[in-house]
Amino acid sequence: MSRFLLRRLAFLLLTLLITSIIVFAVTQLLPGDVARIILGREAGEQALEQLRQKLGLNDPPFVQYGRWLWNFMRGDWGDSFSTRMPIRAVVLQRLRNSLMLAGTIVALALPLALTAGVIAGLNRDRPVDNLISIASLSVVGLPEFVTGLVLIEVLSFKLHILPANSSIPVQASFFEALPMLILPALTATLVLLAYIARLTRAGVIEELKQPYVRTAVLKGLSWTTVTFRHVLRNALLPTITVIAISFGWLISGLIVVENVFNYPGLGRLLVFAIDRRDLPLLQAITMITVLGYALSNLGADLIYAALNPRIRLG
C-alpha cells in the first residue's frame, strides 16, 4: 500500500512539473508584449525597456521559467497585471469559495444520484427504471444557463425561498454563505445527476449478474441484506471513483453556473484573467486547477484502493 501511495505521489509531482512547463510555454507564446500590456499603448520605449529589465523579460526563457517556478513554490505568485494586487490572496479566496460550492454540490448530487441509480438498477427495465432514465436524461440535455434561470425564476422570484444572486461576501463563513450556495449547487447537480445515476445503474446491473449474488440469495438472506451487504458494496465502487475524479472539474469548471448566479469562484476569475490578458493570474489559476485535478485523481485512487480489498491487499 505504501508502495502504491509513493508511486502515485511521484506521478502527481511529475504531472505538476510537466503542466507548469506547458502553462509557462503557452503564456509565453501568446501574442503581445508584456511590458506593453502593463504600461499601455502610450508608454515610451525607454519606460518599456526599464520594465522589461525589472521583470527580467530579456532573460532566456528557461531562466524566466526557473524564476517563475521557484517564486511560485515559495508562495510568491506575483502581482496581477490588471489590478496590481498580490495574486495569491485573490486566488486562494476564490479557491475557498469554489471548494464550498463543490462540497455543496457533492453533498446534494451524491445521495440523489446514487439513490436514483440504485433504484433504477434494481428494477431494470421496469417502469420506475424507465422513468428515472427519462427524467435524468431530459435534464442533462438542457444547458446550465437554462436550468439555472428556470430555478431562479421558480425558487427565487415565484416562491421567494432562495436568493437569486449568489455573490457571497468575501469573509462569509460556510453557513452564512449556504443559502446562496444552494441554487448554483442545484444547477450543477442536475448536470451531474444523469451521468452518475446511469453509472450507478450500470454498476448495480453488472453486480447483480455475478455468481456471488446467487450464492447470497440461496443462503436464504433477506432482500435488504443481499442488496446492501452484498450488491451495493461492490456496485458503488466505480461510481465513487468517478465522483472523486469529477471533483476537479467542480472546482474550476463551473464557469457558466458561476456566471449565471454571479458567484465569485475560480471559474469566473479565470474568465476575468483571460479577458484582461493577465498572465500571472492566468498561470496561478491554471496551476491551482491542475493541482485540483491531480489531487482528486489521487483521492479517487486511494478511495478505490481503500474500499477494494483486491487492491488494498494485493
Next chain:
Amino acid sequence: MHSEHRNGDTLKIEDLTVSYHTGGTSVQALRSLSLNIRFGETYGIVGESGSGKSTLALAVMGFLPANGAIESGRIIFQGEELRGRSRTAMRALWGMRMALVPQDPLASLNPSLRIGAQVAEVLQQHLGLKGEALRQRVLELLRTVRLSDPERVYASYPHQVSGGQQQRALIAMALSTEPELLVLDEPTTGLDTTTQAAVLDLIRDLMRVRGTAALYVTHNLGVVARVCDRVAVLYAGELVEDGPTNGLYRQPLHPYTRGLLDSVPRLGENKSAVRLRSIQGSIPALDELPGGCIFRPRCSLAIEICKQDPPLNPSGEGRTSRCHRWEEILRGEVSARQKTPDASLAKPHTARDETILGMEEVEVHFHRGLTLREMITAGRPPGVRAVDGVDLQVGRGSTLGLVGESGSGKTTLARAVMGLTPRTAGEMFLLGSELPAGLGQRDKETRTHLQIVIQNPSEALNPYLTIGESLRRPLQTLLGLSRSEADSRVHDLLEAVHLQPEYARRFPVELSGGEKQRVVIARAFTTNPDLLVADEAVSSLDVSVQASILNLLSELQAEHASGMLFISHDLAVVGFLADDIAVIYLGKLMERSPVRTVFDPPYHPYTEALLSAIPLIDPAAEQVEIRLEGEVPAASQIPAGCPFHTRCHRFLGDICVEEKPPWRRNEAGKEIYCHIPLDELERKQSRPFAFDSGMEQRG
C-alpha cells in the same frame, strides 16, 4: 431430524418440464423428467452442454432465471410441493434445508467480504448465532472441510486463498445448517486434479457421515464414478438412462451412454492401441429436435421403430433406458457402439531421429518493478520463475505431452516456444538452427513452421471474418499463394477436418465449439508446420467432441509428420495422444518418459500423486489415495532444493530441502528428477490405479 423421512425420498421430481422464453419463442430445456433421490443418496446428473443439467439444478433450487418457467410437473421436497412457491417462501428453505455448492468458487464468493463473515451469515440468518459462539462455530466448520489453517482463511478475502480453499469454504457454508438436500453444480470443475481429488474425498465422506441427499451435476464421468450412488444421463433435455452407477457404467443400455463412456480415453490408453469412438453428429438445438427418439440421427442402432417416441423402459435392477432396443443391447445381440473411425491406428512412427524442436535450459522469469527501499538498498526483488530451466526435445512426427497443474508454467512455455513471451535465458532450436526468443526477431519462414491451437476456439477466430477468409489469410500472407490457389486449398483443408465446403462462407458464431476448434486446427495445418503447439486444445470441449478432435489431431499429425507439443492438465488425454510425456511442477520438469512407461513404476512422487488423483471412469476401480499436503507455493516463492519437497509424500529429509535433485535415468528411457534412486522408488511404488477387470475391454 426428519426421521420419518429417513428411509424415504428426500426429493421427488415428477414429470418436470422447464421452458425458456427468448424473443417471442420458447424452448423446452427439460422434458418430462422424473427422478427420486433417497435419503443419504448422491445422485449424479451427467450430460454435455445443452443437456439441461444446470437447468435441473436451478429448477430444484427454485431459482430459474427470469425467462425460465416450470411448464408442468412437480418437485416434492420432504413431502412438500416446491413448484409455485414464491421466493419469500423459498427463503426459509434456502441455506437452511437445501443448499447449493456452485462452480467457479472465486466468482461465487463476494470479493469484498472476508470468508469468515460470509460463512457466518448463514448461521446468523437461520440459527440466530451471534458473537463468540458464531465465530467458534464457523471455525469448527472450516476445520470440518479440512482447511489446514482455519483462522487465516476466516480472516482472508476470497482472492487471498487458493481455489481449493475457496471451494472448501463454500462447502462449509452449504453444510453449516446440516441441510437435508445439497445441490452440487460442477463443484470441482476448474480445480486442479490433485485439489479436485481432495475435494471429492471430502464431499463423499461428508455425505456418508451425515446422510445428506445430494444432486450432483457434472460433465465429468470420472467424478460421477467416484462420488455418486446413482446416475442419470441427460441428453438434449431428456433423461435417456438412469440407474446405480456401477451397473450403468458396466453395461450401459442406451447408445448415448455407451457413446459417452467410449469417447473418453482411459488412463493408460494410447493412440497406438486404441481409437476413440466419438459420437457422430452433434447435439440438436432445442428448437429443432428430431421426432421420435431424439438420439436417432446420431445412433448406430437406429431402425424404423426409432421414429416413434421411445418410453422410459424399466430394465431391472432399478434401472431405466429410453431406448427401443435396450433388450437387444442387454442380451448382447447388438452393439450400441459407434463405428470406429475409418483411419487405422496411429503407427508408432519410426523417424524419431530428426529433432524438430530442442530446448536447453529454457527460462522465463518475470520481474516486477523495484520498490523504493530496493532502489535505495540496491536489493533485487524475487522474480517470478514461471519456467525454470527446461530441457526438452520434440522429434519429427512425434508428440510430446506436457502435463501440469495451474501455475506450473506450461502455458508460459508454450508462449515462449511461439515467441509470444520471449524466454529470458536458455536456447531453443528449430530444425537444428537457433530459434530467436521474440516473435519480432523471427523471420516469416520460421513463423510458418510454428503454429498454435489454443484452448478457446472462439478467441482464436476473428468474429468478423468468414471461415474461408480466416483460412485464406495464412495461405496468402505466409505462403504467398494467389487468391484462387488459396481458395482451392481452403476447400481441401475443410475436407481434411471433416467439415462441409460450404462452411467457408459461414461466420464463427454459426459454428459449434467443436466445429470452431476444427477450423482452428485446419488453419494451424495450412502452412504444413513442422511444429504444432496445442495448449489445452480439447479442454473446453464436450467429451464426445473431444474424442473426434483427438482423433483428428493424431490423423493430421501423422499425415504431415509434424512434431507436436501437446499441453494439458488431463493426464489421460495426454497419455492417449503423446509419444513422450513431460511432467512440470512450478516451472521445473519432474519427469520425462516415453508414454508406454509413464503408467508403471517407478514414478516421480508428483506423477504418482497425479495418477492417484484422477477420477477414473470405473466405479469399481481401485485407486490408492495419495493426497498432497498443503497448497502449491507461489511462483515467486519456489522452495529451494527440490521444488516439490513441501508437498511430497516421499519426503526424505534435509537433502530434499537443501540440494537440487539429480536427473535419474533407467533402461526403459524414464528420466526422473528426484533424490530417491529409481530402483528404490520402484520397490516402494505400485500402480496407484487399477481398473476392474470385469469392465468391458475395447479396441
